[in-house]
Amino acid sequence: MAYKFLLPDIGEGMTEAEIRKWLVKEGDEIEEHQVVLEIETDKAVVEVPSPVKGKVLKINKEIGEIARVGDVLMIVLEEGEIEEIKPEKVSSVSVVGTLPEEEEVLATPAVRALAKELGVRIEDITGSGPGGSITREDVIEASKKAIEAMDQYGPVERLPIRGLRRTISKNLILSQKTTAFVTGMDEADITELWHLREREKKALMEKGIHLTFMPFFIKAVQHALLEHPLLNASVDEEREEIIIKRYFNMGIAVDTPDGLMVPVIKDVDKKSIIDLAKEIQELSQKARERKIKIEEIKGSTFTITNYGHFGGTFATPIINYPDVAILGTGKISERPWVKEGQIVIRKILPLSLTFDHRVTDGVDSARFLSKVIKYLEDPALLFIEST
Secondary structure (H helix, E strand, O other), rough: EEEEEHHHHHHHOOEEEEEEEOOOOOEEOOOOOEEEEEEOOOOEEEEEEOOOOOOEEEEOOOOOOOOEOOOOEEEEEOOOOOOOOOOOOOOEEEEEEEEEOOOOOOOOOOHHHHHHOOOOHHHOOOOOOOOOOOOOHHHHHHHHHHHHHHHHOOOOOOOOOOOHHHHHHHHHHHHHHHEEEEEEEEEEOHHHHHHHHHHHHHHHHHHOOOOOOOOHHHHHHHHHHHHHHHHOOOEEEEEEEEEEEOOOEEOOOOOEEEEOOOEOOOOOOOHHHHHHHHHHHHHHHHHOOOOOHHHOOOOOEEEEEOOHHHOOOOOHHHHHHHOEEEEOOOOOOEEEEOOOOOEEEEEEEEEEEEEEEEOOHHHHHHHHHHHHHHHHHHHOOOOOOOO
């Protein structure tokens, strides 16, 4: 009897996933525990193995399609089982005579996925391939015509919200709906930190470590959270409790070709600046290559987003739910600055802190931000090798 391979429950509260890539096709022989497809959940790309050995009879879900836990993804004829001979198709019969069967659309899963991505109905395409099959070029040509579609004001193009962009959209709406967010802003003179990084980065680069400002930002935030623990927390909505975290896991926003991801560096209070630099480098690469594991993007207690890398200054960053605060760092620029009664040119860093007003207030958040600035302006407080 054929085995129905269902979308498994991989935990973490996942109820659905998007089919990202099939690694097998109908007719393939597969081994037990062989990875047969990749799915994209709300958290990461996950490889899914087959629990049985046998032959793939049918693939039920196309690339780009959303499947729920328990849906049949494919049907496998297990080893030792005899494949049933499928009866020939017969025409339907009614009181008015014989009705022709609906003609099957001939297209590979990859071509179907492309049509879904481009928002084209594959049933409306006339195939130019062998036997009338639909080719990639047929889909692209049809999409060009679809782009010419009009609304009442002019031409429009429709793009399905899929993959990581779909996850980002859901998480942002969840954060906006469940937090009373407020953003405070300030500036830090990081001239001394700038010079410190310049002195150290060459030696570390020779060891394959790229020293950015992010490890210093992380350490400054971690030290400030010790004195302002309400910003290192989450909210239990059902029990109406604030859960203060006594550990420090820092989420760092990483821009990837598919959208923004937030890898999490665990136990930053136990790691040095160099340790953090190494881990940031490794996790960022994994995120961009979509090889990051679910556990590597879970468990943050606070998040930092560095939009200054892309030229931004101040912003109102959205809290990374279920955290209750996020720090945005802007573009570092040379500015005239009053220091010890003199106007001098200094390296100035814009900072934006968004926090959940249900958990704490403006006074506490302002003091926290001032503490962060203190550590950034006096890097001697953050020893390179310290934990």
